[in-house]
Amino acid sequence: MEDDLYFYALAMSDGRIRGVTTGPYLYVRCDETVNDVTHYVDVATGEIQLKRGLEFELTTGGLTVTLTGLPAGMSVETNGTNTETDDAPLVITYDVPGTYAITLSGHVEYLDDTLEVVVGDA
Incomplete structure (x- = not known):
């Protein structure tokens, strides 16, 4: 399966666009508590969620x-x-x-x- 290609504007804090980039990754704004071990992105909603413990x-x-x-x-x-x-x-x-x-x-x-x-x- 090939990933989709996404387009992103690289902007300064005053709103000026400094460039445009493309890539296969979604960029989702988050805070410093988010990491790849404990969180994931729900692609249906675009929201970052906590991973759950397994129940079995x-x-x-x-x-x-x-x-x-x-x-x-x-x-x-x-x-x-x-x-x-x-x-x-x-x-x-x-x-x-x-x-x-x-x-x-x-x-x-x-x-x-x-x-x-x-x-x-x-």
């Missing part, structure tokens, strides 16, 4: 972990394996009992998170 259910049984209720489009990394969530529950099965980290990231509206899970008789 985690269950374990034997060597299997099931995450239900994750939004589609999250990147998931665990034990050297990567996948992306869809609308179905995410089922992860490990080969060996132990403690594992599951990293959930990459969804524009949600905070990244890392879970620690224990499976089997670890």
Whole structure:
């Protein structure tokens, strides 16, 4: 997918235009509290919003972990394996009992998170 091209006037505080630039990015005015880790731009409204914490259910049984209720489009990394969530529950099965980290990231509206899970008789 190719990004759209946007046009912007570069202006001084007195209103004088000093130039025009183009680029694939939206520029949204914000204050110093906004950053890319905790905020995102709602492109439908053009407003900056706080990212939300993930709300999901985690269950374990034997060597299997099931995450239900994750939004589609999250990147998931665990034990050297990567996948992306869809609308179905995410089922992860490990080969060996132990403690594992599951990293959930990459969804524009949600905070990244890392879970620690224990499976089997670890």
